[in-house]
Amino acid sequence: MSDVVLETRNLVKHFPITRGIVLKTKVGAVRAVDGVDLQLRRGETLGVVGESGCGKSTLAKLLVGLERPNLGSIEVRGQDMARLGGQALRRARRNIQMVLQDPYTSLNPRMTVGDIVGEPFEIHRDAAPRAGRERAVRELLDIVGLNPDHINRYPHQFSGGQRQRIGIARALALKPEIIVCDEPVSALDVSIQAQVINLLERLQNELGLSYIFIAHDLSVVRHIADRVAVMYLGKIVETGNDEEIYEQPTHPYTQALLSAVPVPDPRLRGRRDPIVLEGDVPSPADPPSGCRFRTRCWKAQDVCAEQEPHLEPRRRSPHPSACHFAEVRNVIRRY
Amino acid sequence: MTDVTDIRAEIDVLPGLDPRAPLLDVDDLHVEFRTRDGVAKAVNGASFRLAAGETLAILGESGCGKSVTAQAIMGILDTPPGYVTGGQVRYRGVDLLKTPEKQRRKVRANRIAMIFQDALSALNPVYSVGFQLGELFRKHRGTSRHEAKRRSVELLDQVKIPDARSRVDDYPHQFSGGMRQRVMIAMALALDPEVLIADEPTTALDVTVQAQIMGLLAELQHQRNMGLILITHDMGVVADVADRISVMYAGKVVEEAPVYDIYGRPAHPYTKALLESIPRLDMKGRQLNVIRGLPPALTDIPAGCAFNPRCGYARDVCRQDPPPPAYQIAPHRFARCHFVREVLGV
Amino acid sequence: MSDFNLVTSVEAPGGVPTEPRRPDRSGKPRSLAGDAWLDLRRNKIFWVSAVLVAVVLLMAAWPSLFTSADPRQCALSRAHRGAGGSAFFGYDFQGCDVYARTIYGARNSIVVGVFATALAGVIGLIVGLAAGYYGRWLDAILSRFVDIMLGIPFLLGAIVLARRLSGPHDTGVVAVTVTLGVLGWTTGARVMRSAVIASKNQDYVAAARMLGAGPVRLMVRHILPNSIASFIVVLTILLGINIASEATLSYLGVGLKGDAISWGIAISDAGPYVRTNPGPLVWPSVFLGVTVLAFIMLGDAVRDAFDPKLR
Numbered sequence: 001m002s003d004v005v006l007e008t009r010n011l012v013k014h015f016p017i018t019r020g021i022v023l024k025t026k027v028g029a030v031r032a033v034d035g036v037d038l039q040l041r042r043g044e045t046l047g048v049v050g051e052s053g054c055g056k057s058t059l060a061k062l063l064v065g066l067e068r069p070n071l072g073s074i075e076v077r078g079q080d081m082a083r084l085g086g087q088a089l090r091r092a093r094r095n096i097q098m099v100l101q102d103p104y105t106s107l108n109p110r111m112t113v114g115d116i117v118g119e120p121f122e123i124h125r126d127a128a129p130r131a132g133r134e135r136a137v138r139e140l141l142d143i144v145g146l147n148p149d150h151i152n153r154y155p156h157q158f159s160g161g162q163r164q165r166i167g168i169a170r171a172l173a174l175k176p177e178i179i180v181c182d183e184p185v186s187a188l189d190v191s192i193q194a195q196v197i198n199l200l201e202r203l204q205n206e207l208g209l210s211y212i213f214i215a216h217d218l219s220v221v222r223h224i225a226d227r228v229a230v231m232y233l234g235k236i237v238e239t240g241n242d243e244e245i246y247e248q249p250t251h252p253y254t255q256a257l258l259s260a261v262p263v264p265d266p267r268l269r270g271r272r273d274p275i276v277l278e279g280d281v282p283s284p285a286d287p288p289s290g291c292r293f294r295t296r297c298w299k300a301q302d303v304c305a306e307q308e309p310h311l312e313p314r315r316r317s318p319h320p321s322a323c324h325f326a327e328v329r330n331v332i333r334r335y
Numbered sequence: 336m337t338d339v340t341d342i343r344a345e346i347d348v349l350p351g352l353d354p355r356a357p358l359l360d361v362d363d364l365h366v367e368f369r370t371r372d373g374v375a376k377a378v379n380g381a382s383f384r385l386a387a388g389e390t391l392a393i394l395g396e397s398g399c400g401k402s403v404t405a406q407a408i409m410g411i412l413d414t415p416p417g418y419v420t421g422g423q424v425r426y427r428g429v430d431l432l433k434t435p436e437k438q439r440r441k442v443r444a445n446r447i448a449m450i451f452q453d454a455l456s457a458l459n460p461v462y463s464v465g466f467q468l469g470e471l472f473r474k475h476r477g478t479s480r481h482e483a484k485r486r487s488v489e490l491l492d493q494v495k496i497p498d499a500r501s502r503v504d505d506y507p508h509q510f511s512g513g514m515r516q517r518v519m520i521a522m523a524l525a526l527d528p529e530v531l532i533a534d535e536p537t538t539a540l541d542v543t544v545q546a547q548i549m550g551l552l553a554e555l556q557h558q559r560n561m562g563l564i565l566i567t568h569d570m571g572v573v574a575d576v577a578d579r580i581s582v583m584y585a586g587k588v589v590e591e592a593p594v595y596d597i598y599g600r601p602a603h604p605y606t607k608a609l610l611e612s613i614p615r616l617d618m619k620g621r622q623l624n625v626i627r628g629l630p631p632a633l634t635d636i637p638a639g640c641a642f643n644p645r646c647g648y649a650r651d652v653c654r655q656d657p658p659p660p661a662y663q664i665a666p667h668r669f670a671r672c673h674f675v676r677e678v679l680g681v
Numbered sequence: 682m683s684d685f686n687l688v689t690s691v692e693a694p695g696g697v698p699t700e701p702r703r704p705d706r707s708g709k710p711r712s713l714a715g716d717a718w719l720d721l722r723r724n725k726i727f728w729v730s731a732v733l734v735a736v737v738l739l740m741a742a743w744p745s746l747f748t749s750a751d752p753r754q755c756a757l758s759r760a761h762r763g764a765g766g767s768a769f770f771g772y773d774f775q776g777c778d779v780y781a782r783t784i785y786g787a788r789n790s791i792v793v794g795v796f797a798t799a800l801a802g803v804i805g806l807i808v809g810l811a812a813g814y815y816g817r818w819l820d821a822i823l824s825r826f827v828d829i830m831l832g833i834p835f836l837l838g839a840i841v842l843a844r845r846l847s848g849p850h851d852t853g854v855v856a857v858t859v860t861l862g863v864l865g866w867t868t869g870a871r872v873m874r875s876a877v878i879a880s881k882n883q884d885y886v887a888a889a890r891m892l893g894a895g896p897v898r899l900m901v902r903h904i905l906p907n908s909i910a911s912f913i914v915v916l917t918i919l920l921g922i923n924i925a926s927e928a929t930l931s932y933l934g935v936g937l938k939g940d941a942i943s944w945g946i947a948i949s950d951a952g953p954y955v956r957t958n959p960g961p962l963v964w965p966s967v968f969l970g971v972t973v974l975a976f977i978m979l980g981d982a983v984r985d986a987f988d989p990k991l992r
Contacts, residue, residue, distance in 0.1 A: 051541035064891045090893040098891055106884040110906045123893045159629050189396040190568055194612040194623040223614035242619055260546040261616050262571030266594045277543050280511045332617050
């Protein structure tokens with residue numbers, strides 16, 4: 001498909017666990033991302049959801065080059081970013097940027113807003129004409145809904161929502177095609193989240209951006225994403241469009257996740273039948289054999305321990321699902 | 336299960352307790368923070384009541400004063416810079432704010448307990464969980480070490496920590512986030528309090544764990560007929576468990592109502608705007624309504640109704656002092672807005 | 682009730698931040714340094730220590746402003762005489778004006794203190810920055826080196842080094858300066874290293890890396906400015922310590938020599954006569970103590986003012 005802007009194949013990232021002070025020996029590995037295949041199409045928003053420890057933050061870092069994968073490829077504009085280095089990597093980076101989660105730590109407190117948003121131009125001299133650099137920065141501030149006259153202010157003079165806008169402006173500076181949003185609204189108040197979400201949607205429409213939107217909040221992801229990938233312990237267990245994932249989930253983990261999300265409607269009390277999972281998430285350093293979810297799954301059989309289910313369409317799941325017993329079960333209750 | 340009655344009878348925590356008075360009655364509470372940048376009015380006349388067996392949710396965003404209110408009730412406010420400048424906090428008729436610290440300390444944990452958002456920092460990392468639990472019994476009940484340990488294991492069982500007997504000697508960092516939260520709940524409930532204040536208990540947890548913890552809280556509350564104050568900003572969680580809701584904004588309770596009324600027909604513009612701005616799992620493709628502007632700086636709260644700069648219903652009267660009084664809408668319902676009728680659509 | 686649907690997503694212009702903050706009346710940009718200055722202005726301790734430091738520096742630069750007497754013009758006939766005329770502190774065992782010696786002594790003490798601290802600062806900065814930023818084996822090596830240096834007993838090392846470094850005709854200023862600089866960089870290095878490690882992991886550094894920033898830009902633009910604050914404070918404290926250390930070394934006879942004047946020498950000379958004539962010991966000691974204290978207080982005040990967490 002020619003309008004796939006980003007594709008990952010079998011992306012793997014392990015963090016070695018070492019012991020020893022002077023000479024470190026490897027005693028194990030945290031398998032943070034363990035074989036992820038993703039596709040992002042032009043103009044769409046792909047949501048990646050999962051709980052803590054599922055590897056989504058690591059995935060975000062891999063996509064923008066903050067970490068190098070151990071295996072696998074990340075193809076953007078025909079180039080495998082994972083294999084690039086030096087100047088080539090620097091150029092490739094211009095096309096895929098990130099908005100970080102914490103607006104209070106993602107901006108250098110000792111730089112003015114103008115410096116922060118203008119830094120991409122300093123690093124990539126050819127991206128904006130020197131004469132027009134300040135103008136470019138002002139325009140960016142305006143696009144994200146900030147007052148361009150505040151260009152000389154410092155981050156601590158802004159609120160959390162405004163700081164997040166500054167981060168978005170910075171991400172837009174190099175005119176990327178793809179923006180990876182790593183929990184961009186989780187640290188914000190509820191009423192401010194709406195402002196930033198609306199902004200991101202508006203920018204997507206106006207500038208033709210493609211987003212990978214990583215979050216743990218399923219309601220937010222539903223609102224903004226066209227397609228969704230569900231992650232568990234380093235692997236994607238189900239992908240599909242909005243209707244498929246939310247109304248017709250087939251993987252037990254997705255179903256459990258959705259049923260656990262509280263819906264703000266008190267009339268549903270007593271009518272919801274939440275799937276309560278037993279136990280804790282297994283350690284990513286020592287995931288279960290076969291299907292990783294089997295230790296908490298009510299459908300688990302022997303085959304689940306022996307054979308790892310691949311992410312593919314199945315008899316009872318028209319969209320890809322990594323479960324031997326995938327079956328549609330609508331868990332969202334409505335009044 | 337420890338015999339609740341004999342423990343109660345043993346402790347004469349405060350003189351003047353009236354078993355017929357409301358369990359907790361907060362009346363016109365005012366709390367200030369005196370900072371270098373001015374006086375921040377964190378709580379400006381918060382009032383609510385809690386009865387036994389009831390769950391009251393205090394809903395609001397950061398800076399609205401909900402956590403400060405809880406701290407003032409518990410008496411754990413950081414002073415300086417925080418000062419309680421008015422109001423009463425009556426526990427069964429006795430004003431805790433006027434009670435000397437020595438007696439107040441007895442009320443804490445024994446009668447009113449609190450759990451926090453971050454269990455890892457609320458638990459002491461250098462002592463085992465069993466030790467910390469046991470300490471409560473040893474100190475407040477004078478039990479022997481052996482008996483304290485037995486009760487600790489029992490408590491861990493009640494909060495559904497698997498294999499409690501062997502886990503009682505583990506340290507906080509050896510538990511997962513959800514398990515630590517259960518330990519914190521166990522600590523709060525150890526001395527059979529009548530009131531439990533939960534300050535954002537599940538905000539830092541995954542959604543599947545959140546469901547487990549909220550379920551546990553509901554069950555324990557029911558068993559013990561405790562009053563539960565749930566402080567949160569999550570409107571989904573509140574819909575699931577609360578009986579009544581107090582919505583706070585800029586240090587005031589702007590609306591209080593039974594839970595069905597708040598979600599069905601909110602009477603205050605802020606509540607309404609909040610409900611319309613949250614993305615919902617069961618809806619797709621809805622334009623999220625935005626509340627323009629920002630919550631006010633607590634050192635500089637607008638005159639009149641604090642919400643007026645952001646309110647679509649605001650008129651001149653809203654911008655002038657005095658702030659709107661609490662308009663009674665129904666026997667258990669009020670809202671601080673001059674235009675409740677309009678908001679409700681009557 | 683659709684009239685309440687506000688779809689604008691633009692913040693109120695001049696967006697007022699949510700946290701309680703001084704309102705930005707002037708509209709001028711306020712930097713962290715600006716904020717720090719505003720805090721320092723109100724801090725009494727800052728003013729007291731700043732004035733004291735200023736006075737001492739003035740004393741070192743222009744001693745003639747404070748006294749017209751010549752510290753080297755000593756007459757044995759005046760030995761141990763009490764205060765009189767412009768000799769506010771009396772005379773010492775050689776008949777020298779104690780007050781003049783104290784004033785003139787400031788120069789050597791301050792000069793040694795400042796340059797020794799500067800030397801220690803440069804070494805500490807480079808070592809700390811390198812160890813913190815590059816980590817792994819470089820950090821391991823440098824940290825062990827720091828540990829070894831810390832293991833050397835200060836006094837012993839100083840005595841050995843000062844003796845070796847000074848020739849027979851020197852005043853000893855260079856020797857003492859180098860000695861103190863070489864032995865005093867370790868604390869700064871450690872502080873710098875931990876600050877760099879903390880900064881390195883901050884989100885904004887990751888953001889810059891993601892934009893394509895190279896190591897130089899990261900270090901200079903992002904890490905250094907955010908990690909240098911505590912380092913600078915360590916330096917101001919080190920300054921006080923170095924001044925005191927020079928006094929110690931001079932007292933022990935391995936510091937300044939010849940007819941050099943410093944507080945340490947003054948104290949050292951006055952030692953044997955303290956029972957009968959305490960003035961020559963007491964006054965330089967007081968000046969020394971007050972100066973060291975002033976630098977330390979200044980360092981504390983500056984550190985607190987620059988600490989954003991204390992706002």
